[in-house]
Amino acid sequence: MSILSCPLPRPTTERILLAHGGGGRLTNQLIEDVFLPAFSNPALDGRHDGALLAISGARLAMTTDSYVVQPLCFPGGTIGDLAVNGTVNDLAMCGARAIALSAGFILEEGLAMETLRLVVNSMRDAALAANVPIITGDTKVVDRGKGDGIFINTTGIGVVVAPNSIGPELVRMGDAVLVSGDLGAHGIAILSVREGLEFEGPVSSDTASLWPAVEALLEAGIEIHCLRDLTRGGLSSALNEIASVTGLRITIEEARIPVSDIVRGACELLGLDPLYVANEGRFAIFVADEDAARALTILQAQGVSSGAARVGTVYDHRSGIVTLRSRIGGNRVLDMMSGEQLPRIC
């Protein structure tokens, strides 16, 4: 039987599983099977981190995101930091500077007021650092046991600063793939607190606004082809999305991917792959090969992207896959994450 003649059946589940929110293959299926058919329109169908709108000559970007992390406070930040930075970053990935945020809170009955204050103060600080006001909001309280302390939704509006459009469709053969710093710190920081694991040293979340790095590239006149923040599903899922949209092959080199020793050690111990671990202050940049060195220098001069590195190249195999050249010189396919990463037995 030819694989080509047999359309891939969609594995469907009858209930929502946690993995539907994991940013990998099941999340994509949910979007394609449920949301896109219902809401389809040109702005949505682009499937960028944010939607682009042209209103009376102004080029705006809009995005929304909900935050449900446990624990609410973790090394390096709180759910409030994520709620501000995550939305600011989604706009930055469209080449847009955030100009206003909304904040919706779903609070669980019994939540300590002190915890709420802590989270709100961290949102204030993150918003100040990103220079964006929170201009409207909403609060709901649900019965005890019907929430998880605090859920936050933020929506952001930004002004598109990038002179040209930015997106996977601009990625070209020969492009360089850069990442803005070491990978996996956020996911491992959360895991260490959630599971009570202790490593050789503290691991802090990398949560931060990425706009200063994007702005520096734009101000220097770098022609950015595509930007992608490396949140759920990590670098691997982001690259796979771009490879599958463009049909190009992206090749990265394991030895060039920055991962701190602590994160690497934790991943080895737990049987996780840092390329799939979530980040909240890291992004991938696609630029033409001839711009790569200059872009790298500009990124390395910004605090949030001081650990930037070139990790790979785009090739014109019309295969739509991501391949990784391992440290020892072998090649393999780097697949999108299936479901959640589950720690291995041994």
Next chain:
Amino acid sequence: MKFLDEYRDYDSVQRMAHEIRRATTGPWTIMEVCGGQTYTIVKSGLQELLPSLITLVHGPGCPVCVTPVAMIDRAVATALLPHVILCSFGDMLRVPGSTQSLLDAKSLGADVRIVYSPLDALQLARSNPAREVVFFAVGFETTAPANAMAVWQAAREGHSNFSMLVSHVLVPPAMEAVLAAPQCRVQAFLAAGHACMVTGYQEYCSISRKYRVPIVVTGFEPLDLLEGVLMLVSQLEAGSADVENQYTRAVQKEGNRRAQARVAEVFEVTHRAWRGIGEIPASGLRLRDHYRGMDAEARFGIHLEDASEPSECIAGLVLQGLRRPYDCPAFAIRCTPEAPLGAPMVSSEGACAAYFHFGRKKHDVDSLVSLAPADH
């Protein structure tokens, strides 16, 4: 990073691969027994560095893959009981039973928790005295000592709300089952270093003698595996069949005596069914009579019809090294990590999942070999 980088060093690996190419004349089929070794081989693209005369086949050493459907069904049924907290290692959660996985049970409201050690499950029993805490004890000799320790401690402290669903299996009987199969084409074994760390490798000497196969106890890093292959190839080319130890930094011939004693005190050898392979005599562990009160199967009286596996799944043949994952007509079409037909598609150590994630299809595997390295 110390103790890792030196075993993944590009130059050392290339040198070792060169040695292997120089030493190899005959076609040889070598089985790596352990799923952790399969994972390294596929993840680091190791096969590509070996001469085409050497075929690596992936053995039945993935605990997730060989746990029978009926045992998954029992775990799901136990998890769905009121008051039960079912604790499991992470990668067991997605394994399909006959109708449901533990993740499905979780979405139906079962309290299923991922733990990193059976002692974490025991801690849950201490802090939840009103709940029944059940640990799903799967694995080979490697995980048996910690599981035995948890049972021993629970008994000593008198935690009557702690029990275990035991599905422990042993490596040497599985190797014998592979060798005894009439169509067996395995000529040598890379034995699982971590299991040997506990048991030592005296038991392997009789297998090596009986079937005249070389066995090398091997570690899990790329350089370990290549050195293990080189040791096997040297034996195969010379026509010898001995047991050797590549993983000397972790394994001693007699193993870890204290761990063995604890295991022997708590567990006894029993017959076990292996998913995809069937029952293998004296191939598993169960709780001894003295600890039978902590046997979750007996405690909750869960009796289920014996479950059958999806007829299309060739997991048994894959686990015995008789077929490759991409030989299966369902591979990557009707069987994917999201909707697995068989367990090797679930765990990252499972041969099918490893091929799916890292090589996907035969076509991809072949085309990867011809890739030019990234030239920057």
